[in-house]
Amino acid sequence: MLTSAGEVGVRASTGRPAPRASPRGKVLTRPNLPSARHHRHRRFGAFVPRGSTPRVEDWTVEDSASLYSLDAWGAPYFAADAETGRVVVRPLGDDADALGGPPPEIDLFALASDARARLASDGPLVVRFPDIACREAARLHAIFDEAAATWNYGAGSLRSVERGTDADASSADATSADGSRPKPAYQGVFPVKCCHDVELLRALVSSGAPRAFGLEAGSKAELLLAVAVMRSCCFDQTKKDVQTPYAPLLVCNGYKDASYVRVAFEAAAAGTRVALVVEKLSELEPILERLRETRRTKTKPKTKRRSTPLLGVRVRLGTTHDGQWGATSGDDAKFGLGARETLFLLETLRDAGFLSELRLLHFHVGSQVSDIATIKEAMRESSQMYTELVRLGAPMGLIDVGGGLGVDYDGSRGWGGRASRNYDEKNYANDIVAALADACARAGIEPPTIVSESGRAIVSASAALVFQIVSTDPRGARGSRQGNEYKRGAETVRDPFATDGETPFTEKEDEKTLTPTLEALRSMPPSRFLLHNFREVARTLKTAETANVQEAINDATQFRQEADRLFKLGIMGLEERAEAEELFCLTRARVFHIANTRRLKKSTSQYFLPVDVQTEARRPAVWYHANMSVFRSLPDIWAIQQLFPVAPLHRLRERPNAAGAVADLTCDSDGRVDAFVGAAAKGVEDVFSDAERGAPSPFLTLHAPREGEPYLMAAFLVGAYQESMGSAGHNLFGSPATANVFLETERRKKDLQKTKPTHDSARVSFSFRLDSVRGGDSDVVVSLRAGDTNADALRGAGVDTESIVAWVRGGGGDTSIDEANDAALLAAVDDVLRESTYLESRDERRAR
Ligand SMILES: Cc1ncc(COP(=O)(O)O)c(C=O)c1O
Known part of the structure; x- marks a missing residue:
């Protein structure tokens, strides 16, 4: 059921303004965003009052x-828009826009629809x-500054200082060149391994330049990437601060060989403030x-001293924790x-006369410390x-506390x-x-x-993986019907979950099948008899009170098992087995419907939900x-x-059911998401105890x-590690398309002017206008990159695609396959x- 029309494309043909050229020569379109009126509305009246929200299906x-x-x-980044019933993103959180208007x-x-249409892609984005x-x-920086102010941290005199541009450490480094700035209490660096996206790294470093934010x-x-990004984004701005405590740090972690050490030293000599952290004693010698x-x-004589990296030591703490990575601590x-x-x-550094180079203590207790x-x-x-x-x-002067700051993924x-x-x-701070x-x-x-x-604390919220549902299947009776309707005999039966769990029998069928004569019952073959009883269960559920829901579940489970047995013994045909599967699935969907919509109260014994109903209500009914x-884009799942x-x-705004x-x-049953944020079955939350809140x-x-x-x-919240850890290995599904979305604020415009452009031929950028309240429209710039092609994925797996074509061509060789077929295969x-x-x-599939 893939559909081709992106929502924006559809709107465009119904009278939206035609694309126009921006001053930068890019195409500006106006996608389906809330109108200026809506923004104004929000600005002055917060959101639409609850009572006046249009209600659809209550x-x-x-x-x-x-x-x-x-x-x-x-x-503060994601919300549900009351008027459109869609998820909206506030890239500035709850901060006012540049002109003081609402976020x-x-x-x-x-x-996402616009980006997918532009890429002509239905794939993940x-x-x-x-x-x-x-x-x-x-x-985070502001929070650390606040904590430092609270504890009067770092203010005033400094004994241990970092080396300045001069050869020797001097207390002059405690203040800036103009003598006005105290040494910072806090500096952040972003671990590149979390996300390798160059545009994201450049945005972080260039916007963080005033705070000396590094990598x-x-x-x-990663070192090559980090050196390049830092030189391109902040070298000019911080030139005067290079090698002082006000320059962004490039922290070099991980195991190092001579080449790693060489790049770190050359980067330091060329002006980047590098901290080279010793993680293993074997790294000492090349350093x-x-x-x-x-x-x-x-x-x-007359040779200017080349700056060298600050030296750091990574220590192994005894502290352990029981988080996901707890076993790797201590x-x-x-x-x-x-x-x-x-x-x-x-002692080695002291003996070699380099103890004065040791400036930084580093540790990392593990990620996602809860x-x-x-x-x-x-x-x-x-x-x-x-x-x-x-x-x-x-002399020291720096302590690097590593990562570990956790993310509240489930909001609990x-x-x-x-x-x-x-x-x-x-x-934390x-x-x-x-x-x-x-x-x-x-x-x-x-x-x-x-x-x-x-x-993860910095980038998790910054990315979402958007994907399209291409089909649905009732669980436990997969494939027994296609789409939202299916045929049984001459009847057209609607998909049960599209009808709020109503059983799909027509009146005609009811008459025919539900009141057979005693004689007809006696002469019924076992498989028909079983189905007759099974239908009865499903029909009864149509009007069921909770009292007999448990009975219906019990019966349905038994009938389903008996049907399977009859099939194995050759007593039941495939069509009848299919109907038994169908009935079982309908029963489950109906039970879930009852559990979900009646919101039965535990306190009222008459309404107490039988345990099997609760169990059923906790199982997914539909794939x-x-x-x-999942392996490529959500590997941590x-x-x-x-x-x-x-x-x-x-x-x-529609009730989901x-x-x-x-x-x-992927062809792997592990490729699924079946644990979700939220108290188990929110729709029946009354039935579950507080202790279960927070359980997936x-x-x-x-x-x-x-x-x-x-x-x-x-x-959501997939900005950290998912793209960098995801692998195309499984089934060779390649990297998804990406859309990097920037608010074109004044600050960003300035940053962009200062930084050199990225050269990425695979990217296409487009911009659109975002209405804002006080007349000052701000652009949203979207930088798009198509996902991997099959050729990319094969190359990633070490397969030369030219060989593939050659082998396919050669396969025809002297055999009797006719040339037209060979040519058609090659073209495909x-x-x-x-x-x-x-x-x-x-239809307009984009091939690169
Ligand atoms: C050395 C080091 N620093 C920083 C991080 C980032 O950790 P987190 O994403 O938890 O902030 C990691 C990740 O495990 C790490 O190994």
Whole structure:
């Protein structure tokens, strides 16, 4: 049921303004966004009052927002729009726009539809909002500054300072060149491994330049990327601060060989402020070798000293935690030096005359720390470690607390265990600052600048994976009907979940089948008899009260098993078995419907839901087949049972009625999403205890897709690790298309002027206008990149596509296959190599 018309395309043909050329020569269109009137409305009246929201089927967007926990995990970036019934994105969160108007909002459904139409693609689309990541980075910085102010952290004198542009460390480095700035209490770096998207990295670094925001690399390739991004984005702006505490840091983590060390040293010499962190003692030798070389050049007369990287040491803390990565912390940690190794490093540096280069202490307790107690413990230990290093003679000056700041993926504020966290950014910053302030005060030393490498906390909210549902299948009776209707004999029967769980029997059928004579019953073959009884169960459920719902479930389960047995014994034919499957599925859909819509109260015994009904109500009844690969785009769902919020992007004013789980395109039963954010079965929340809140739900209540209208859903908060970890290996589904969406604010325009453009021939950019309240329209710029073609995916797997074509051609060889067929096969291979790896239905399929 793939449909080709993107919503925006449809609107365009109904009288929307024709595309116009922007001053930059790009095409400006106006997609299906809320009108200026709507914005004005929101500006002055907040949202439309609840009472006046148009109600469709007695269901409002507030109901949807609650069902999908949208406000809990989405605020302040994602919301349900009361008038359009769609998800909107506020890239600036709840901040006013540049002109003081209400926060700009983007209709995600319209945007995704437009992007899909432009790419002529039905495949998955990663929509990124780098503005969100930039805002989160700035917010974290402000929170640390606030914590520093609270604890009077780092103000005033500094004993340990970093090296300036001159050869030796000097206390002058404690202030800026003009003497006005104190050494920063906090600096952020973004771990590149979280997201390799160049546009996102450039946005983070250039918008973070005033805060000296830098990058962290964990491999040679990441180092090359980080050096390039930092030089292109902030080198000019920070030239005067290069190698001072006001320049962005490039933290070099990960295992290092001589080449890694070489690039780090050359980048430092060329002006980037590099911190080279020793993770293993074997890395020391190439580092010392470079340092000795630099020292030799320094002694030559008239030679200006080349700047060298600051040295750091990554320590292995004893602190462990029970989060997802808890097992890799403490003594079992893969990275970092233990106490003895740290001492050895110190002595080696001292002996070599380079102890003065040791400036940074680094640790990382693991990602997604869900319990603040872990942070507190780690800070106690690392603060102590820091003061000890200073006591033993290292100048230090920086402590890098790594990543680990958790994300509240399910919005449960701690209930959700690993999917959540029991603290917020303020707690986090306060605990870090307080621990260091205490330890340094007791040791009588200046507190260090705090560096953090928060990855997921900065980028998670900035991306959503949009995917289209291409078909649905009742679970347990898969394939027994096609589309929303199916034929049984001469009858056309509607899909049950499209009819709110009504049983699909026609009156005619009822008469014929439900009142057979006793004689007819006696002469009925066993399989017909079983079906007769089964139909009776389904029919009874049509008017069922809860009292006999349990009985119906019991009977249906038994009949289904008996039908399978009769089929195995050759007593039942395929058609009859199909009907038994059908009836079972209908019973389950009906039971779910009863459980979901009657909102039965536990307190009223007459309405108490039988346990099997509750169990049934917790199972997905329908598979929603999504045009995407979990392995490629949501790998953490498969690998570590990560919970991401999932919701439809539209139809939020319609009551959804199917208990759905999402199945991807891959030929692997693991390729599915069947754990969702939200109390189990929100629709029947009265039945579940508080203790279950925060527990993932095994299904999401969804709408029945409509013929000819794409049903678009998205997995949210997927900005960290999903694209970088996802692999095309499984079934060779390639990388999805991406749309990077920027608000064209004044600041960004300035940033863009300063930074050099990216050269990415595979990207197409387009812009559209976003109405804002006070006349000052702001552009939204969307940078699109098509997903991998089949040729890309094959090349990624090491298969040379030219060989494929040659082999296909050669296969015809001297055999008797006629040439026309060979040529047709070659043409098909050639075409499909250039097409998307995902399902496509559009006539104007785009081949690259
Ligand atoms: C060394 C290091 N720094 C930073 C991070 C980022 O962690 P997070 O995404 O939890 O902030 C990681 C991730 O595991 C890491 O290994």
